[in-house]
Amino acid sequence: MADELTIQQVAEATGLSVHTLRYYERCDLISPIHRSSSGHRRYSASDIRWIEFLTKLRLTGMPIRQMQQYALLVRCHPNGVPERRQMLEAHRQSVIEQIHQLQANLAIIDWKIQHYAQLETQLATQLATQEKSHGRVKSS
Amino acid sequence: MADELTIQQVAEATGLSVHTLRYYERCDLISPIHRSSSGHRRYSASDIRWIEFLTKLRLTGMPIRQMQQYALLVRCHPNGVPERRQMLEAHRQSVIEQIHQLQANLAIIDWKIQHYAQLETQLATQLATQEKSHGRVKSS
């Protein structure tokens, strides 16, 4: 049991589903996982570290295709550090652009929220004035 | 021609495809566009402003379903400003979280890039040392 997790445990640890873990292995994002005598997968600590890094790439929007390329480099080109760094740096740029895009569009949404807030206070003031004058009429 | 753009012109102006423009109208993101006598769509300036705002929502990851809700509020509840503001504020929060997520995961990728860079300089130094000693051997 030392260092040998079941697929279920890995799913809990990484937040991926067991389905997704098998899917990632099937499409070569994860290299074939060591099996118990009965054929069940047994994940090592380094398998988990790899899966965790994969999910970082995924969550920053890297497509499966690119992750496959990266995984291929890691597996078949263990000395090809510069290539891997270049891939990550290209991805880094695209994430930075993604963030800038989000911030720019968020600014416009913020502007709209402000606009709505202004409309609301305007409307509230209008109503208050109406009520006041209505009150006066009533009391007179 | 004043204020009356064809679907092609709107596609160019907004960056959406003509297909997507029709699709958005079909699923009620855009209310029915005014037609020329022949049945062709003629977009007004305010149609375009609406489409541009829609794309901001879209580019910040709002799902079509939510945009449909928002569009419905705008069309059928013109005085329901608070509801609209609430929707936008909820979305605003999710965009902010999205950005934080991206930044956190980017930091890990950055760390990996640094790690690779370090490996590369290490390797380069190693090679240089080897070459030097090799040179010495050769020259001696």
Add this chain to the structure above:
DNA sequence: GCTTGACTTAGAGTGCGCTCTAACTTTTAA
């Protein structure tokens, strides 16, 4: 008048990233 290109519709197809199913075997707890 005729061709070329833009427009229309309903509905089918695509690519992505999972997600689930069926049929079966293995492990585990009662």
Add this chain to the structure above:
DNA sequence: TTAAAAGTTAGAGCGCACTCTAAGTCAAGC
């Protein structure tokens, strides 16, 4: 010992957001 839970595979299905097709109508230039 046996029932339930968890594992296996190949392959089908799904939801999303488009994207394209077919069959036809309309408009502009020669």
